[in-house]
Amino acid sequence: MSVAARASHAPGSATLAAAARALALVTEEGCIAEQALQRTDVSPADRAAVRAIHSGSLRWYLRLSPLLDALLQPGQDMKPLVRALLVTALHQLEYSRAQPHSAVNIAVDATRLLGQRGASGFVNALLRRFLRERAALCARIDASEPAATAHPAWLLSQLRAQYPAALHSILQANNGQPPMALRVNLSRVTRQEMQQRFAADGIAAEPGLAHTSLVLERPCDVTALPGFAEGLVSVQDAGAQFAAVLLDAAPGMRVLDACAAPGGKAGHILERTPDLQLTAVDVDGARLARVADNLQRLGLSARLIEAGLQDEGWWDGQRFDRILLDVPCSGTGVIRRHPDIKLLRRPEDIAGFARQQSVLLARAATLLAPGGRLLYATCSVLPTENQQVVDAFLAGHPQFVRSADDRQLVPTPLEAGAAAVTDGFYYACLQMKAGA
Numbered sequence: 001m002s003v004a005a006r007a008s009h010a011p012g013s014a015t016l017a018a019a020a021r022a023l024a025l026v027t028e029e030g031c032i033a034e035q036a037l038q039r040t041d042v043s044p045a046d047r048a049a050v051r052a053i054h055s056g057s058l059r060w061y062l063r064l065s066p067l068l069d070a071l072l073q074p075g076q077d078m079k080p081l082v083r084a085l086l087v088t089a090l091h092q093l094e095y096s097r098a099q100p101h102s103a104v105n106i107a108v109d110a111t112r113l114l115g116q117r118g119a120s121g122f123v124n125a126l127l128r129r130f131l132r133e134r135a136a137l138c139a140r141i142d143a144s145e146p147a148a149t150a151h152p153a154w155l156l157s158q159l160r161a162q163y164p165a166a167l168h169s170i171l172q173a174n175n176g177q178p179p180m181a182l183r184v185n186l187s188r189v190t191r192q193e194m195q196q197r198f199a200a201d202g203i204a205a206e207p208g209l210a211h212t213s214l215v216l217e218r219p220c221d222v223t224a225l226p227g228f229a230e231g232l233v234s235v236q237d238a239g240a241q242f243a244a245v246l247l248d249a250a251p252g253m254r255v256l257d258a259c260a261a262p263g264g265k266a267g268h269i270l271e272r273t274p275d276l277q278l279t280a281v282d283v284d285g286a287r288l289a290r291v292a293d294n295l296q297r298l299g300l301s302a303r304l305i306e307a308g309l310q311d312e313g314w315w316d317g318q319r320f321d322r323i324l325l326d327v328p329c330s331g332t333g334v335i336r337r338h339p340d341i342k343l344l345r346r347p348e349d350i351a352g353f354a355r356q357q358s359v360l361l362a363r364a365a366t367l368l369a370p371g372g373r374l375l376y377a378t379c380s381v382l383p384t385e386n387q388q389v390v391d392a393f394l395a396g397h398p399q400f401v402r403s404a405d406d407r408q409l410v411p412t413p414l415e416a417g418a419a420a421v422t423d424g425f426y427y428a429c430l431q432m433k434a435g436a
Contacts, residue, residue: 206418261287333424399436
């Protein structure tokens with residue numbers, strides 16, 4: 001947009017319009033949130049604000065969309081782009097500190113920027129009606145638990161069945177802002193030293209759940225963090241930092257990181273034990289390039305292979321002493337980082353993931369040396385993808401045993417404190433018997 005065009009509209013209207021475009025790509029085309037943002041023309045100055053509105057609108061969409069429907073006449077319809085704009089505007093009215101009437105004016109101008117000038121009067125009237133009837137409308141919508149919690153009914157049901165005591169905490173975490181957690185490279189610096197270095201730069205950080213983790217009080221641009229460019233810290237959720245510990249690789253071992261992108265766990269494995277032979281495999285070449293970038297920043301190296309785990313030709317026939325199998329999954333443990341999961345994931349998807357996970361686990365088992373350890377990992381909180389996959393595998397592979405109790409982490413809200421906050425992860429340590 002030209003400077004002149006931008007100046008003729010209320011400040012913030014271009015940001016809201018861009019967020020609405022990105023939201024429409026998710027709700028109408030099934031595009032994942034990150035790709036939707038990449039496909040939306042956003043100026044560098046507006047990028048952070050657009051991302052914030054986009055993420056917030058997705059996070060609360062399952063409450064905001066029913067609120068919008070309650071404002072419409074029966075059978076009334078509108079263009080998808082106008083609907084997306086109204087949802088983003090309702091998000092600003094409900095969940096931001098924007099002045100209500102200013103937010104309405106911004107939405108009206110955004111309507112014109114979206115090429116929907118004819119709808120501007122409708123947008124203005126509907127949002128002003130919402131402000132007048134807000135309390136009654138919200139009370140009516142919030143009588144529905146899926147709407148009040150902004151979670152699909154099927155997921156809400158599964159979470160309640162599996163985690164009745166922790167349900168409120170999980171929902172609160174899913175609807176909150178994600179923490180910015182860091183992994184400290186303990187091979188080069190202590191956690192306390194990094195905490196002190198941050199403090200000297202005015203960056204508040206507290207020790208996290210994992211012994212390698214620090215959680216920032218406020219998220220910031222990672223490239224501006226002291227020590228990041230030098231490889232002293234990396235961005236990684238505290239719960240994800242348990243993977244390298246549970247894998248327990250020793251010097252000289254042959255280690256496979258299957259489904260390795262974007263490389264956070266590979267970097268941690270090598271930070272803990274640099275004197276091993278690490279092979280990182282991923283089917284996505286672009287994502288594998290991120291593994292290379294991360295390892296280069298850390299001053300570490302591994303053999304990187306673009307291939308699917310089941311592909312022929314990439315494996316040299318020598319079995320691995322340790323295998324990390326971080327399988328594709330529903331992502332139900334990382335919803336606060338990817339709120340589009342609540343809109344895009346369907347209950348029937350879970351069984352499909354479980355089938356894929358079972359195939360990958362069986363394949364990985366053929367690559368493990370007798371006496372070796374295979375760590376099965378997901379960022380799911382659903383037993384269909386976790387305990388049930390592992391139980392079925394062990395029933396059909398008597399040469400394997402659990403070498404430790406399974407570990408299921410569930411999302412915890414920021415209010416729980418830095419020492420407790422984590423996303424949702426599942427880990428199962430599987431040992432092949434020495435004589436197998």
